[in-house]
Amino acid sequence: MGWKEILNNLFHTKDGEIQRAYQSYDKAADLLGQRDKNPAFTRTQELEEAVKEAEELALELLKNYEGVKAWPGIFREMHMNLTKLCLQTGRHEEALKRCAKVAEYNRIDAEVLQETVQEAMSGKKLETTQLDEIGVA
Numbered sequence: 001m002g003w004k005e006i007l008n009n010l011f012h013t014k015d016g017e018i019q020r021a022y023q024s025y026d027k028a029a030d031l032l033g034q035r036d037k038n039p040a041f042t043r044t045q046e047l048e049e050a051v052k053e054a055e056e057l058a059l060e061l062l063k064n065y066e067g068v069k070a071w072p073g074i075f076r077e078m079h080m081n082l083t084k085l086c087l088q089t090g091r092h093e094e095a096l097k098r099c100a101k102v103a104e105y106n107r108i109d110a111e112v113l114q115e116t117v118q119e120a121m122s123g124k125k126l127e128t129t130q131l132d133e134i135g136v137a
Contacts, residue, residue: 017064018074021057025081028054029131032088036127051085058082076105083113084131092121109134 028050035041058078066075079101086095095117103110112134120126 017057017061021054021061021078021081024050024054024057025085028085029081029088032085036088051089055082055085072105076102076109079105080109080113080134083117084134087113087117087120087126088131092117 028047031043031047031050034043035047041047058081062075062078065071079098083095083098083102086092086098096114099110099114099117102113116126116131116134
């Protein structure tokens with residue numbers, strides 16, 4: 001096996017799964033941000049479908065490659081994205097549980113996410129930009 005095949009096997013995913021997972025999350029996060037800024041937001045069904053798709057694609061990517069591929073940054077971000085989606089959709093308990101998976105890759109990001117979830121649970125309104133900054137080095 002030549003070096004090209006080795007590199008291809010190292011980074012290959014079926015049908016661009018990584019890119020699709022990121023794009024899907026970006027769409028869901030954008031719609032959640034629009035919802036949070038606009039009390040008259042009417043695209044609820046589109047938002048629900050975008051969140052569902054983003055979660056499904058991230059979970060599928062993690063199921064297929066976590067523990068198989070050496071992509072800690074991608075896995076960290078997928079777990080962070082799932083946590084943020086749970087947080088923004090009011091599933092605070094699930095978000096707290098997901099922080100444990102983030103901690104496997106980055107303890108500081110997990111702690112910041114946990115604090116953010118706990119603030120939301122106490123009734124503090126979170127800005128979408130505040131969530132976007134978590135995990136950005």
